[in-house]
Amino acid sequence: MTSPDLDPDLLKAFLAVAEHRSFTRAAAILNRTQSAVSVQIRRLEERLDVRLFHRTRSGVALSAAGQELLVYAKRLLELNAEAVDALRARKREAMVRLGVMDDYGTIVVPPLLAQFAKSHPEIRVEIETGLTAPMPARLGEAYDLVIAMHPEGHGDGELLRREQAVWAAAASYSAGAPHDMLPVALYPPGCLFRQWAADALDAAGRPWRLAFVSQRIAAVEAIAAQGLAITVVKAGTLPPLLRVLSERDGLPPLPAADIRLHRASNLSRPAALLADHLQRAISELSAI
Numbered sequence: 001m002t003s004p005d006l007d008p009d010l011l012k013a014f015l016a017v018a019e020h021r022s023f024t025r026a027a028a029i030l031n032r033t034q035s036a037v038s039v040q041i042r043r044l045e046e047r048l049d050v051r052l053f054h055r056t057r058s059g060v061a062l063s064a065a066g067q068e069l070l071v072y073a074k075r076l077l078e079l080n081a082e083a084v085d086a087l088r089a090r091k092r093e094a095m096v097r098l099g100v101m102d103d104y105g106t107i108v109v110p111p112l113l114a115q116f117a118k119s120h121p122e123i124r125v126e127i128e129t130g131l132t133a134p135m136p137a138r139l140g141e142a143y144d145l146v147i148a149m150h151p152e153g154h155g156d157g158e159l160l161r162r163e164q165a166v167w168a169a170a171a172s173y174s175a176g177a178p179h180d181m182l183p184v185a186l187y188p189p190g191c192l193f194r195q196w197a198a199d200a201l202d203a204a205g206r207p208w209r210l211a212f213v214s215q216r217i218a219a220v221e222a223i224a225a226q227g228l229a230i231t232v233v234k235a236g237t238l239p240p241l242l243r244v245l246s247e248r249d250g251l252p253p254l255p256a257a258d259i260r261l262h263r264a265s266n267l268s269r270p271a272a273l274l275a276d277h278l279q280r281a282i283s284e285l286s287a288i
Contacts, residue, residue, distance in 0.1 A: 004047040008080050011073045013040035014052065018070050021059040094270035095124045099138075099146040102217040103237040104259070105129030109147070112281045116274060123270040130215060133190050140264040144271040147278065149192055150258045157260035160282040163234040165196060165254040167245035170227040178250050183211035185220045185229035193232040196254050204252040236285070 016026035017037065027034040045052050052066035062070060100109055105127060113125055132148035136156070139146060148155070152162065182201065186194040201208045211229040214220050224231040225241040232254065238244065245251045259282065263275050 006076060008077060010040050010044040011077055013037050014044055015073050015077065017041060017060065018062055018066065021061065094122060094268065095126060096271045096274050097142065097144045098125055098127045099132060099135040099143040100127060100129055101132045101149055102129045103234060104147055107237050112278060116277045120273060125274065131190050136262045139262055144264050144267060145275050146262040148260055148262060150260055152256040152258050155258055155260050157262040158279055159258055160261050160279060161259045161285060163236050163257045163259055165193060165232055165257055166235045167230055167251045168224060168233045168238060168242040169230040169245055170225050171243050173227050173230065178206060182206055182208040183229040184208050185212035185223040185231045186210060187220065188213060188215055192257065197232050200252040200254055
């Protein structure tokens with residue numbers, strides 16, 4: 001046998017009668033007729049199979065069962081109100097979807113998001129890091145904002161900052177003689193740094209091999225930090241365990257990159273606020 005459900009509307013009618021000791025006053029408070037309230041109380045008594053009130057000269061009084069139900073009714077209605085308020089607050093909470101390349105997503109952007117959260121705690125930001133080349137095409141579908149890397153002087157969006165691509169390796173690493181095979185740790189196809197590294201080494205006639213590939217910049221940098229390979233990073237996000245290699249080390253120069261902010265059309269106000277904050281904050285970073 002299943003337990004009867006306690007309908008919140010019936011509990012509200014019960015609570016009104018219990019608090020005002022009168023069906024008439026309870027009906028006025030609930031903006032219902034007295035007969036409607038009486039029907040609700042009768043329905044609740046039938047579901048519970050108990051008598052909740054008995055009549056007195058001054059009105060009605062709670063029975064022993066009614067006194068017991070009063071405690072639970074208050075708790076249930078308070079919990080119901082709490083659930084409704086929580087879900088409504090969640091609905092009011094705005095969400096912005098941000099796509100950004102891995103190094104900016106772990107080094108540059110987090111402190112900027114912390115600043116933004118202090119001023120706009122009601123705005124929740126979902127951040128996805130990875131190769132940004134395909135991200136702008138998914139604006140409005142998967143992202144509201146994208147911070148992407150482009151070749152210098154190319155790309156849509158707002159220019160935030162110019163970054164110089166540099167070769168990097170462990171402090172103790174030696175690139176060896178020009179004819180030595182150079183192990184390189186890079187990123188998957190589609191990454192500008194991978195393309196630039198291959199093009200520069202091939203143009204310089206420097207023998208090289210792809211020693212390690214990962215989508216995660218932390219993994220690539222960890223391989224380089226162990227002295228197992230060299231890699232390509234942005235000068236502005238050079239990891240502390242790596243040093244910059246140059247033409248003195250026998251490495252060819254690399255191009256510069258533009259960091260650009262892409263906004264979806266018809267941005268929500270929360271997304272526009274975050275976009276303006278990121279645009280201002282990243283543009284103010286020290287030029288490389």
